Amino acid sequence: MNRNWKEYQKEIADDRYYYARSCIRQNFFPGSEKAFLDIMRNDLGRDCFDDPLHTSCTGIGYHADIVPLDTIMAVVARQFALMGEAGYENFISSCITSFGIYTEILATWEEFPETEERARENLYKATGRTLVKPKNLSHTSDVVFHHREAIAARARHRLVNVLTGEPLRVVEHIGCHYAKIFPKSGVGGSEFPYVLAGMIESWGGECVDYPERRHCCGFGFRNYLVQANRGYSVANTQKKMESMAPYKPDFIVANCPGCAMFLDKWQYTIAEMEGTTYGENGHGIPVLTYEEMAGLVLGYDPWALGMQMHQVDVEPLLDKMGIEYDPAAKYLGMNGKYIGQPASAIVNCGSQDTIYNIKQ
Amino acid sequence: MAAMNFGFGINRPRVIDLDRNNLRKSDEILREMPELQTCIGCGACTALCTAGNLTSFNFRRVHTLVRRGEYEGAYEEMNKCMLCGKCRLACPRGINTRGVVMLIKRKLGDF
Amino acid sequence: MARRVIIVGGGVAGIQTALTLSQRGIPTLLLERESELGGKLTGWHKLFPSFTPAHEVLDELRQRLNGSGVEVRTQCEVCHVERSGVTLASGERLAADAVVVTTGFTLFDARVKEEYGYGIYDNVYTTADIERMLNEGRVAMRDGSAPRRIAFLHCVGSRDEKVCQHHCSKVCCITGVKQAMELKEMFPEADVFNFYMDIRMFGPGYEEMYRDAQQRLNIHFVRGRISEASPTLDGRVQIKAEDTLTGRPLKMSVDMLILIIGMRSNASNAVFAADAGLQCQPSGFLAPRDLFLHNTESNVGGIFYAGAVTAPKNIGESLSEAVVAADRVTEYLKRA
Incomplete structure (x- = not known):
């Protein structure tokens, strides 16, 4: 129906990836990056190098005005140099902020070759390494998109409500730095990004096209980092939630570490501050990363995917998808050790012991 | 029990939402004085406004907001007008600007 | 010879x-x-x-x-x-x-301005579509009902560097005013809005026509360019613009969004x-x-x-x- 979604196609490498991690995801969505590596290596048989030498891209510092351009260029040059040393040419980034940084810096080097020379020189002086530019730069969601049919062929569960047989209604959120900086760098461009929509459709779900679909989640780096500014940040998520709620989405899937975190955690904040929730039965709307979505489709255990770390409980979604899980194992870590349990919260419709009762 | 305090409030939208605003008063005003629609936003009225040069009063902005259904504070703003009539001399569309002030005050006295 | x-x-x-x-x-x-x-x-x-x-x-x-x-x-x-x-x-x-x-x-292809959703969302039209519908004697929303709120957007494919159209197509301003008047007369109960960057009434009788549209037909002119259109749950179109004369963002849902396309x-x-x-x-x-x-x-x-x-x-x-x-x-x- 929507031909524009398919008009922008980018080249995505098929195998032999150099994997650059996100610096925040392992705290908030701790199973997602491991799930990506497992899916690529074990389910799809792809070569994905997870290099212990690589670092944060320093993008958050850059966007918060504390890391200068020359510094971040040298850091990025180092990441690329490490890729070259490891014998890879396809650089994949697990973070939209980083992906935006890599895209922007490669474009800057293209437009202003003297900046590339300077970065090359700085890198050599600081580390003795030699800059190699990647042949292909993709975000890890691009890679999952690229393999979406292979994943669909191995699916243990589909994005379908097992009770009704209806496709699940999914809100996808792309993240500003995926394609708003360079529309051609994203699958589907910036107005009609297809990267998550393509996965959702291939795996049996249905995308929700709601009015504030393209609106920012509100992260905004320095806007969030300063406490006094957070009211502006949370207001953006609120605007999106209010716009999507009438469509009754079953879950949200986000492309970007920051977006997944804020769409999830701000639901808690809004509920605690104003008593408003946006999902079914007074719950929040579960927020997934695309790796978690792929992992559930492939039959991974939700607790192995780290979904107990979400602010909004995912159990209603698991039930809809017909996924079996052990409720008692939710807060048991890797070795069966109890990892602690969050206090009850309005978004999860928990007991109202700490909060005024808004559910009456 | 009070809501949780995180040390910040949630910003309210600044948007003029024409799906939510009630345009009934605005429609009444435009029906009584259709010439107000011919405003082309040139600002001649505001440039030489006695009140607007010394206070935050902006006649053009206030009547435009009223036409969009943003009534809050409009009555108080229009009270700043001294009815000197210079704006009416300047308006290239010949709008009875003093009449607009009086009409808005009459219609929106209770907002 | x-x-x-x-x-x-x-x-x-x-x-x-x-x-x-x-x-x-x-x-x-x-x-x-x-x-x-x-x-x-x-x-x-x-x-x-x-x-x-x-x-x-x-x-x-x-x-x-x-x-x-x-x-x-x-x-x-x-x-x-x-x-x-x-x-x-x-x-x-x-x-x-x-x-x-x-x-x-050549008429500007409105699909190039993806953000307006022409050819994607129901109820987004071009001025050329409206002329055709007027010729056919029936202007209506996709589901056949009469529009209650109509927005025209000026300068689609004109004065827009993003689509390599730096020039002004000149006749679209007056076309937008003309069609707004035609639709208002066809649907007197409807609210008609024109979103514009500048209104350029270059010909004889044009300015008078613009004023007539404002004063007699109560057509609303909002100075601001619509920057995005999205579908709403009930099949209408939500639009966002700035009301530049008040300095505030503005949004609304409309039954028909009509793109005033320029000349390429x-x-x-x-x-x-x-x-x-x-x-x-x-x-x-x-x-x-x-x-x-x-x-x-x-x-x-x-x-x-x-x-x-x-x-x-x-x-x-x-x-x-x-x-x-x-x-x-x-x-x-x-x-x-």
């Missing part, structure tokens, strides 16, 4: 050029790509600022043409233009002593220019020798222009220019 002139393009400019030349006894061949003459005017309903039915103008031009002795060939696409004649898509070569290029313009230069202009050594303007429209005394002549002797092939123009201007072009061709043939 009289010399032959070929006119490329059978819109109003081409027809009028042919008529004037044939009145002067000059053998004229009028070539048209489509199966009927009339160009863009064929699909139009009424003309600003007088609401004259477009067919009245076309009917009279066609009638005059019938008794004129002008040779007309339709379904003839011209691929190459030279001072000595033209070559058709079929490969056929037609010799001439002078050529007048009256190929007009024809892709064929560059081909003709390369073949014959003609000059193009940065906008892609062909460049006349100058804008004053030689505005219907190209930089190549024997090749002439009339109408919107050199710049956006209205019907009256195109018709007048056609007469001037015929005059210049006559002079040229005398000298040659």
Whole structure:
């Protein structure tokens, strides 16, 4: 129906990836990056190098005005140099902020070759390494998109409500730095990004096209980092939630570490501050990363995917998808050790012991 | 029990939402004085406004907001007008600007 | 013996050029790509600022043409233009002593402005769609119901660097006002909004018409460019703009969003220019020798222009220019 979604196609490498991690995801969505590596290596048989030498891209510092351009260029040059040393040419980034940084810096080097020379020189002086530019730069969601049919062929569960047989209604959120900086760098461009929509459709779900679909989640780096500014940040998520709620989405899937975190955690904040929730039965709307979505489709255990770390409980979604899980194992870590349990919260419709009762 | 305090409030939208605003008063005003629609936003009225040069009063902005259904504070703003009539001399569309002030005050006295 | 002139393009400019030349006894061949003459005017309903039915103008031009002795060939696409004649898509070569290029313009393809969702969301239309619907006698939303809230957006594909259209298409402002008035009269209960960057009322009676739209028909004009359209749950369209005169963002849902599309230069202009050594303007429209005394002549002797092939123009201007072009061709043939 929507031909524009398919008009922008980018080249995505098929195998032999150099994997650059996100610096925040392992705290908030701790199973997602491991799930990506497992899916690529074990389910799809792809070569994905997870290099212990690589670092944060320093993008958050850059966007918060504390890391200068020359510094971040040298850091990025180092990441690329490490890729070259490891014998890879396809650089994949697990973070939209980083992906935006890599895209922007490669474009800057293209437009202003003297900046590339300077970065090359700085890198050599600081580390003795030699800059190699990647042949292909993709975000890890691009890679999952690229393999979406292979994943669909191995699916243990589909994005379908097992009770009704209806496709699940999914809100996808792309993240500003995926394609708003360079529309051609994203699958589907910036107005009609297809990267998550393509996965959702291939795996049996249905995308929700709601009015504030393209609106920012509100992260905004320095806007969030300063406490006094957070009211502006949370207001953006609120605007999106209010716009999507009438469509009754079953879950949200986000492309970007920051977006997944804020769409999830701000639901808690809004509920605690104003008593408003946006999902079914007074719950929040579960927020997934695309790796978690792929992992559930492939039959991974939700607790192995780290979904107990979400602010909004995912159990209603698991039930809809017909996924079996052990409720008692939710807060048991890797070795069966109890990892602690969050206090009850309005978004999860928990007991109202700490909060005024808004559910009456 | 009070809501949780995180040390910040949630910003309210600044948007003029024409799906939510009630345009009934605005429609009444435009029906009584259709010439107000011919405003082309040139600002001649505001440039030489006695009140607007010394206070935050902006006649053009206030009547435009009223036409969009943003009534809050409009009555108080229009009270700043001294009815000197210079704006009416300047308006290239010949709008009875003093009449607009009086009409808005009459219609929106209770907002 | 009289010399032959070929006119490329059978819109109003081409027809009028042919008529004037044939009145002067000059053998004229009028070539048209489509199966009927009339160009863009064929699909139009009424003309600003007088609401004259477009067919009245076309009917009279066609009638005059019938008794004129002008040779007309339709379904003839011209691929190459030279001072000595033209070559058709079929490969056929037609010799001439002078050529007048009256190929007009291309309507901007609104799908290029993806953010407005034309061709994607229901109830997003272009001004060309509205003219067609007016001709068919039925303007309605996709589900057949009458619109209660209509928004027009000016400058779609004009004055927009993002789509390589730096120029002003000139006639769209008044087209937007005209259609807003037509729809308001058709749906008196509906609220009609025009979102504009500037309103450019360049012609006689245009400003008066704009004022009439505001004062008599209560059409709302909001100075601000719609930056995004999205579908709503009930199949309408949510739009966002800034109300720049109040300095606040503005959003609303509408039943119909109508994109006032501009004029793009024809892709064929560059081909003709390369073949014959003609000059193009940065906008892609062909460049006349100058804008004053030689505005219907190209930089190549024997090749002439009339109408919107050199710049956006209205019907009256195109018709007048056609007469001037015929005059210049006559002079040229005398000298040659």
